[in-house]
Amino acid sequence: MEVHGSEEALLDALVGAVRALDPDILVGYEVQQGSLGYLNDRATTLARPEPLLRQLSRTPTVSSMVERRNDEYGVLHASGIHVAGRIVLNLWRLLRSELKLRIYTFEACVAAVLQLRTPHIPAWVLSQWFQGGPGGGRWRCVQYIVRRARLSLAMMEQLDITGRTGEMARTFGIDFFSVLTRGSQYRVEAMMARLAHTQNYLLPAPSTEQTKNQPAMEAIPLVMEPESRLYVDPVVVLDFQSLYPSQIIAYNLCFSTCLGRPAHAAAAATPLRLGAQVFGLPKGSLSGAVAPDKLIVAPNGVAYAPPEARQGVLPRLLNEILATRIMVKAAMKRAPKTAKVLQRILNARQFSLKLIANVTYGYTAAGFSGRMPCAELADSIVQSGRETLENTIRMVEAHPEWRARVVYGDTDSLFVLLEGRSRNEAFRIGAEIAAAATAANPPPVTLKMEKVYHPCVLLTKKRYVGYMYETPKQAAPVFDAKGIETVRRDTCSAVAKMLERSLRILFSSKDVSQVKEYVERQWTKILSGRVSLADFVFAKEVRLGTYRAAHGLVPPAAQVASRAMATDPRAEPRYGERVPYVVVHGEPGARLVDMAVAPHALIESGGRLRLHAHYYIIKQIVPALERVFSLLGVDVRGWYAALPRPQRLLPQKRPAAALGLGGRGSAAGTIDAYYLSRHCAVCDGLTHAQRPICEECRGEPQGAAVVLSARAARLTEAQALLVRVCLQCGGGGGRRGTLEAGIVCDSLDCGVFFERKKATGEAAAARVLCDLALQDFE
DNA sequence: ATCTACACCTAC
DNA sequence: TCAGGTAGGTGTAGAT
Structure with missing residues (x-):
């Protein structure tokens, strides 16, 4: 760490450091508004004699610049910052194509790539810490920022970004940067042109006019309409490789x-x-x-x-x-x-x-x-493929011994129902079908048996879900879903989790009453507000500047982003960034856009805003469940209508002293002070606010065990509970004993960071690392 | 109640 | 100064 007296001197030192190390690649998590882009903006504001980016470059005569492109492709692929002679990588954009996440905050990416929880501390708090002067605060701030830089590098390392990009560059025969910034046509041409030239071919270059006037394409792939229902008999899925x-x-x-x-x-x-x-x-x-x-x-x-x-x-x-x-x-x-x-x-x-x-x-x-x-x-390719698939379907259905019916198929796949057969027989017949179809076609056309669903539900075209077996020997099935809410990122995770759990219960037990019981329990929790906000956050991609002005309406995520920009222009979301929002109660008749707010706005509203439980249930959860369970003749909407309405609990007003918010160094430093709940941590029923376990449960084995182990370890009951149940979701759902690394279970991305005191080696009290985390948490 | 434009995201 | 394709489902909100 170097300390400099002025911003000018700091920037000079940065230039010196880059020149001394002379790196090929400069990486920032977000290089346009943060990182290099921010430094460049500061340098511009300070009106330094030479542009910073040029000073950082290897060839000062070649232009280094901030790219201001407003077309979709450029904004999406280019890093936005060019430093001549060096490659500038915009890490979050790389991760966006590398990982499939609901949201791409730094913390979420670190969790996904490195399996590490990191705190998110807003800039204004860092600023406060830093301005606190020498001592703990300033050091904490510096440490935090250095740690983030290291984590960015660690993610690059873990995903082997440079190694793999280099490999691809070699495979396609194009340069490193083009792998990341140019499109597929460039890759295809690089490979195709080389081969064409060896045979004395040149590639034609029709004008855009000629291209526009070419005949329209006529062939379309086969997408069958599935028979929507639950299939309890095995369904073999085969596809052409x-x-x-x-x-x-x-x-x-x-x-x-x-x-x-x-x-x-x-x-x-x-x-x-x-x-x-x-x-x-x-x-x-x-x-x-x-x-x-x-x-x-x-x-x-x-x-x-x-x-x-x-x-x-x-x-x-x-x-x-x-x-x-x-x-x-x-x-x-x-x-x-x-x-x-x-x-x-x-x-x-x-x-x-x-x-x-x-x-x-x-x-x-x-x-x-x-x-x-x-x-x-192009038509020839599609139509040949279609005929290959159609012929195969005919062949499968005509075979007398297989007694098979093709219930679905999409482009290159077929789903074969084998009524009354066992899973083992399904695997055997599947292999026969694959072999027969492969033999019936010229090489290298190959039909492969992918998996056996047992059971499964086919909902519509491109939407299905089932318990998947990939080999006959596989004992436990794998939950496999395509196209439905469990895999989509435009629903909140409450919908995804409830749908998946309901389907698992259905597949395992074939007992709808168990599904009903589960769903009603969850609805009750939602209606009484005993849920984690994290499960109710939507996060959708935002592309400001592309929305139809005539339509006069922007999507909720864009609306939320625009509101944030009104107070802080630097809050402008990057093109394609996933912007989180939650839905809260609004005026009667309010449109959705008017009820969408940033999650932190709800948290910080102090009870003024309320999560719109009814919206989530009626518009999101019920329709998703209904699409599946109406196939079984179940009335999900009726379940909800008949549900006794639990009394909604008002957000608890907790005395500031108990929360340790009375000021820094407040006496209440143990984590249990933060978790005073009206609900028993064991049975979820109402309890006395000061008692984490209700009186009944203290008499039950599980509750008694907590009380006893607490006494043995000389902890309060709440502290003892820390190691048993996730405090955020209350139950712990099978994760008991796996909470070594954190107090909050892994299934929730709450972004809260706790540091455990390991000194005594026992389940010692945890201390909140930063006061801020609490707000995120609540 | 039904249709349509738009936006988003997925399957292949 | 570059940018692979089509099919398809669903939610929202306004028009019919």
């Missing part, structure tokens, strides 16, 4: 082999229109090269040269990509399962190969921005 790439290879589909519609070729008087191009082929130029009966005619009526006559560039390219992917997958099998990091890296590598294989189709169909799309070629 890399369907589109394998169609390209199997039928030699390529720009370089496409001959258009044979009818056109015959009538050579009219020039051949193909994709964005118009060719003037001399009459008879085809007949000498390929016998008409050897032509491959795709199901959309477009002809292709057979591989013997001319092997296509795309087929060759994809062959190599798929072969490499198989090698990587083999390497994953060889590597020890315990080498988690290696496994993840290899997995990411094979996944990126799969991705580039799939976007190769996208390249041929890129209508909006494509540099050389070809509608006929």
